[in-house]
Structures are given as C-alpha cells and as structure tokens.
Amino acid sequence: MLLDHERVAIHTGPRSRLPVIVAVHSTALGPAAGGLRLWHYPDWRDGLTDALRLSAAMTSKFAVAGLPSGGGKAVVALPEGVTLDTGRRREVLRDVADVIDSLGGMYATGPDVGTGPADMALIGETTPHVFCRPAQLGGSGDSSPHTARGTLAALRAVSRRLYGTASLNGRSLAVIGLGRVGAGLARLLTAEGAALTVTDIDPDKRRIGEELGAVWRAPDEILAADVDIVVPSALGSVLTGQNVAELRCRAVVGPANNQLATPEVADLLHHRGIIWVPDYVASAGGVINAISTELHHAGADAADARVRAIEETVNDLLETAHRLGRTPAQAADELATRRLGAASGLRRGA
Ligand SMILES: NC(=O)c1ccc[n+]([C@@H]2O[C@H](COP(=O)([O-])OP(=O)(O)OC[C@H]3O[C@@H](n4cnc5c(N)ncnc54)[C@H](O)[C@@H]3O)[C@@H](O)[C@H]2O)c1
Structure with missing residues (x-):
C-alpha cells in the first residue's frame, strides 16, 4: 500500500520516552489541523495506524466544510496499563509541543480523545500552532x-x-x-x-x-x-x-x-x-469554530455563520x-x- 500522507513524524519523546506521532495527511487546502489523541494502544504501531486514518478523515472534514485547512492528527501511543501522573503528562505534552513546533506551522493541534483545553494551554507555552486553549488565555475553549x-x-x-x-x-x-x-x-x-x-x-x-x-x-x-x-x-x-x-x-x-x-x-x-x-x-461545528477564530482570525459572527453553514452543506x-x-x-x-x-x-x- 502506498503512503498517502505528506509527512509523518514519529519520535520517542526525549522526556517521556513515549511514542509521539504526528501525521500530516494533506496541506492542499491549507496548513493541517486536527486533534491530539492521548490513548492506550496494544502496540505503538496501532497508534500510527490511528493517526494515519484520523488525519485523512480530517482532510475530508475540512474539504467538505469548505475550510482552507488540511488534515492532520497527533497521537501519543500509551502502552496498555500505563497511567500518567501530572508530571509525566506535562513531559508528554512538552514532547508533543516540540514535534509540532519543529513542523513550522505545517500542523496545528487541538484536543481529541484524552486531551482538553488545559493541555492545549501547556502546548501553547512552546508553540503557537495550537487551538482550543481556554478562553482566559485567548483560545476558544470547549468546542x-x-x-x-x-x-x-x-x-x-x-x-x-x-x-x-x-x-x-x-x-x-x-x-x-x-x-x-x-x-x-x-x-x-x-x-x-x-x-x-x-x-x-x-x-x-x-x-x-x-x-x-x-x-x-x-x-x-x-x-x-x-x-x-x-x-x-x-x-x-x-x-x-x-x-x-x-x-x-x-x-x-x-x-x-x-x-x-x-x-x-x-x-x-x-x-x-x-x-x-x-x-x-x-x-464539524466545533473544529470549524475553533479553526475559524483561532487560526483564520475570523470574528465570532463569521465563525458562527460557518458553523450554521453546515445546514447548507x-x-x-x-x-x-x-x-x-x-x-x-x-x-x-x-x-x-x-x-x-x-x-x-x-x-x-x-
Ligand atoms: N466535543 C466535541 O466538540 C466533539 C467534536 C466532534 C465529535 N465529537 C464526538 O461526539 C461524541 C460525544 O462527545 P462528547 O465530547 O460529548 O463526549 P463525552 O464523553 O462528554 O460524552 C459521551 C457520553 O456518552 C455516554 N456513553 C458512552 N457510551 C454510551 C453508550 N453505549 N450508550 C449511551 N451513552 C453512552 C457517556 O456516559 C457520556 O455521557 C464523541 O463520539 C466525540 O468523538 C465531539
């Protein structure tokens, strides 16, 4: 099978020693965006498969929504049975932030299964390529x-x-x-x-x-x-x-x-x-709102109109x-x- 993705970055996080995967499926419509999934997998390669599949789905999501964004996804593949205390979680998020920052804007992350706005705040201390940070930090918060x-x-x-x-x-x-x-x-x-x-x-x-x-x-x-x-x-x-x-x-x-x-x-x-x-x-409403306001700098009314446009779509x-x-x-x-x-x-x- 051919690789259908523009870029796939796989790192062992230097702090957490956990596999950090960022898959950029397509930037044809614009820089890629998609959530960060922090989830358990039997094998890190299952996390890679998930990242490849989910990033391709993001490309379709943005294309159908008519947004100038491409599809990407980040996955941290936690081994079964591993739980993260606060310190280890911060290490993982810093490792993810470094990988995202190294891509120079090709991919921006938001929350997905296992992550939320507070995690985006921490990632935002390292890289600007993040969305859905809490509202008090200038993000769009809960989607x-x-x-x-x-x-x-x-x-x-x-x-x-x-x-x-x-x-x-x-x-x-x-x-x-x-x-x-x-x-x-x-x-x-x-x-x-x-x-x-x-x-x-x-x-x-x-x-x-x-x-x-x-x-x-x-x-x-x-x-x-x-x-x-x-x-x-x-x-x-x-x-x-x-x-x-x-x-x-x-x-x-x-x-x-x-x-x-x-x-x-x-x-x-x-x-x-x-x-x-x-x-x-x-x-698509949540990601449409977040990306429109935070990455494309649309006003609240314009973002709201894009969410409502799902009816027309x-x-x-x-x-x-x-x-x-x-x-x-x-x-x-x-x-x-x-x-x-x-x-x-x-x-x-x-
Ligand atoms: N939060 C978002 O902005 C967003 C965006 C896009 C897609 N989604 C998707 O929407 C769904 C809901 O997301 P959420 O953020 O509300 O999650 P959530 O975890 O807040 O809510 C899920 C709810 O479903 C219940 N539930 C789980 N399994 C169930 C079952 N078998 N039968 C009945 N209830 C069950 C849970 O108890 C929980 O109350 C998820 O599939 C999520 O991936 C959410």
Whole structure:
C-alpha cells in the first residue's frame, strides 16, 4: 500500500520516552489541523495506524466544510496499563509541543480523545500552532457547544429533506449519550420544540432527561425507538450490519465519531431508505469554530455563520445524493475529492 500522507513524524519523546506521532495527511487546502489523541494502544504501531486514518478523515472534514485547512492528527501511543501522573503528562505534552513546533506551522493541534483545553494551554507555552486553549488565555475553549450547534444545523437540513421544513418543532428524536455535546444538543432540540427520547450508560444523566421532559430508554433499546431521527452522541461503532434492520427512524444524524462499524453500513442504511449524514460532516461545528477564530482570525459572527453553514452543506449533499442515486457518504467523499483535486491543480499551475 502506498503512503498517502505528506509527512509523518514519529519520535520517542526525549522526556517521556513515549511514542509521539504526528501525521500530516494533506496541506492542499491549507496548513493541517486536527486533534491530539492521548490513548492506550496494544502496540505503538496501532497508534500510527490511528493517526494515519484520523488525519485523512480530517482532510475530508475540512474539504467538505469548505475550510482552507488540511488534515492532520497527533497521537501519543500509551502502552496498555500505563497511567500518567501530572508530571509525566506535562513531559508528554512538552514532547508533543516540540514535534509540532519543529513542523513550522505545517500542523496545528487541538484536543481529541484524552486531551482538553488545559493541555492545549501547556502546548501553547512552546508553540503557537495550537487551538482550543481556554478562553482566559485567548483560545476558544470547549468546542462542544459549537459541535452541538453544527449538528443542529445538519438536523435542520435532514428535516427539510424529509418533511419539507427545517423546523424540528414536533419532531421526535432519540439522543444517544448525554455528554458534553449530547446534553447541549438535547437542550437546543428541546428549545426548538422537538420531543426527545434519551439514554446514557451513566444513570446520573437521567436528571438531564427529566429536566428536559424527555422519555428515558435503556441504552440497548433506544436505537430501535419509534422516532423520526436517531442522534448518536456517544462513542463507538453504534450502527452495525445487524442492528440497521431494527431501526424504525427515517434518519440517523449525530455528532458521535465513527458511527458505522464498517463503511458498508452506509449502503445498508441507504437501501432501507434511512438518511445517514456522515459523522465527519455533522460533527464539524466545533473544529470549524475553533479553526475559524483561532487560526483564520475570523470574528465570532463569521465563525458562527460557518458553523450554521453546515445546514447548507448537508442540504447540498442530500440533493446531490438524491439526484445521482448515491448515498450521502459517497456524495460527501466525492465533494471532498473534487475540492482537493481543484486545490492541487491550482498549486501545480501556480
Ligand atoms: N466535543 C466535541 O466538540 C466533539 C467534536 C466532534 C465529535 N465529537 C464526538 O461526539 C461524541 C460525544 O462527545 P462528547 O465530547 O460529548 O463526549 P463525552 O464523553 O462528554 O460524552 C459521551 C457520553 O456518552 C455516554 N456513553 C458512552 N457510551 C454510551 C453508550 N453505549 N450508550 C449511551 N451513552 C453512552 C457517556 O456516559 C457520556 O455521557 C464523541 O463520539 C466525540 O468523538 C465531539
């Protein structure tokens, strides 16, 4: 298999002695950006595989969102069983910051699984190529409210396709996972007049459901709920070849990453007449806001407009998919490929 990435930096951190991997998939549209994942892997090469896959997904995410950024990802591959105390964590983050800084702006990092705004603050002491630092340090902080708004925009587009109106008033939705994004999104949906069914593996989250007047279902029952739209907002491969047959909804649209157990599940959903908006499109609001404000220096209103533009992006994808008989996933991939091809062509011609 050919390497499809512009640059992959692999270092043993001089302080932490841990593998630090930065994968820059593409800078065709602009300098690369993507989160830092601090996660356990059986072997550091599994972390490399993750970095290669996730950085390529970031390229598609930015291309479809119409942002002048390329795809990158950083991974620190923690051996199984290793936990980081505060001192060791600082060493790891300093090691990551050095690698990012050595790339001279080719890649900027933000938070991902295992990292947050406070970690970005520490990285920001070494390199300016970082985003989502806490607001008091001039960063855009927690991205989840913007991710929730972006998902709402995607849901509005799906509603328009299904029911001829973007309004979610009176629609029934099942929100799976009431974490930072899911809870915020559930509040937005309630304010829009939607009727919610919700779940979480954390029983404490029942309180949020009660506060919103939502119906609570067990996590293993909610996917088959009799609702208009299912909104995956937790973790993991929630849609599989088996459970797609049980769905009773007309669409699945949510912020959770990696919703499909395998790519073919998108075709199964399509054959059942269920609209599935690729997660990398529906979940882009957080990174769109962070990158727009911190790396492209857009004002809050301009950044907000870019997040809301997810509605138009999804409208177009659904329209194209319908017209050409494609799945929305194929339409999104083709749009990304077209935009990247056009940018690469411009570069060659320059
Ligand atoms: N935070 C962001 O800005 C952002 C941006 C893009 C994508 N995402 C994705 O959105 C999803 C949610 O992110 P988050 O930041 O809200 O995470 P979070 O950890 O705050 O929330 C996840 C919630 O899901 C619950 N959960 C886990 N497994 C579950 C299951 N099987 N059934 C029901 N509930 C379950 C957890 O208890 C938790 O409440 C993740 O997949 C994340 O990768 C988040």
